[in-house]
Amino acid sequence: MHVAVIPAYNEERSISGIVEEARKHVDYVVVVDDSSTDGTGDAARNSGAIVIENQKDRGVGAAIITGIDYVKKLRPRVVVILDGDGQHYPTDIPRLIEPIVKGTAELVLGSRFLRSTPSSMTSLKRLGNKFLTFIVSLLVGRKFTDTQTGFRAFSQRALLALNLRSRFTYTQEMILELCLRGYRCIEIPVRVRSRKYGNSKVASNIIRYAIKSLLIIVSTYLLVKTQK
Numbered sequence: 389m390h391v392a393v394i395p396a397y398n399e400e401r402s403i404s405g406i407v408e409e410a411r412k413h414v415d416y417v418v419v420v421d422d423s424s425t426d427g428t429g430d431a432a433r434n435s436g437a438i439v440i441e442n443q444k445d446r447g448v449g450a451a452i453i454t455g456i457d458y459v460k461k462l463r464p465r466v467v468v469i470l471d472g473d474g475q476h477y478p479t480d481i482p483r484l485i486e487p488i489v490k491g492t493a494e495l496v497l498g499s500r501f502l503r504s505t506p507s508s509m510t511s512l513k514r515l516g517n518k519f520l521t522f523i524v525s526l527l528v529g530r531k532f533t534d535t536q537t538g539f540r541a542f543s544q545r546a547l548l549a550l551n552l553r554s555r556f557t558y559t560q561e562m563i564l565e566l567c568l569r570g571y572r573c574i575e576i577p578v579r580v581r582s583r584k585y586g587n588s589k590v591a592s593n594i595i596r597y598a599i600k601s602l603l604i605i606v607s608t609y610l611l612v613k614t615q616k
């Protein structure tokens with residue numbers, strides 16, 4: 389069984405299309421909605437998603453923790469995470485999950501920069517991404533091109549090994565948890581587009597994002613290394 393998890397906060401206008409498209413490629417779509425003030429939850433439900441309402445602990449990291457706890461019980465063979473703002477193409481899902489199905493990787497990251505740089509990204513965001521990607525690459529001991537991607541797939545083994553803690557963001561923490569423990573991680577190129585509706589929340593303040601992410605990266609590294 390294949391499952392998609394989509395974090396969504398005030399994405400009423402884009403969520404239906406994403407859920408409908410994603411359902412063509414996976415068996416279940418789980419949308420984690422943090423008490424959105426628009427109709428995100430209803431729109432997702434009407435499009436056939438299982439909707440989990442995360443009442444408190446707002447933040448995309450918290451949403452993914454909730455989503456992962458939920459899908460662990462379903463014991464899926466493959467889990468895909470994608471954004472609910474329409475920036476990812478659900479039609480890329482089959483390419484993303486193929487290495488997991490074939491057993492050649494446990495975590496597949498959809499990199500926005502492996503082939504080119506999306507024109508929609510500001511140079512400050514790109515710089516911040518490069519810096520954090522460099523730090524994660526240094527700690528893991530191999531080169532990544534995009535450690536902040538919200539489009540990724542992983543195996544059941546990887547799912548069961550995850551123990552995410554950060555409420556702010558999950559992207560680098562997940563890579564460190566899996567790669568430092570020896571799970572095979574690969575990157576494949578994916579296309580992205582700008583969001584049509586609403587505003588970016590997670591990386592809206594790049595300095596705040598970089599500082600919070602750095603703290604997560606360092607604490608996860610230390611935690612995993614001392615557990616070994």
Ligand SMILES: Nc1nc2c(ncn2[C@@H]2O[C@H](COP(=O)(O)OP(=O)(O)O)[C@@H](O)[C@H]2O)c(=O)[nH]1
Binds near residue numbers: 399448589591592
């Ligand atoms: N459930 C939930 N989803 C969130 C939260 N913050 C962001 N998201 C969702 O996570 C995805 C990525 O967020 P976005 O703000 O677009 O990230 P950015 O493009 O990196 O700035 C989108 O689908 C958002 O709706 C949150 O606090 N709770």
Ligand SMILES: [Mg+2]
Binds near residue numbers: 471473475583
């Ligand atoms: Mg976005």
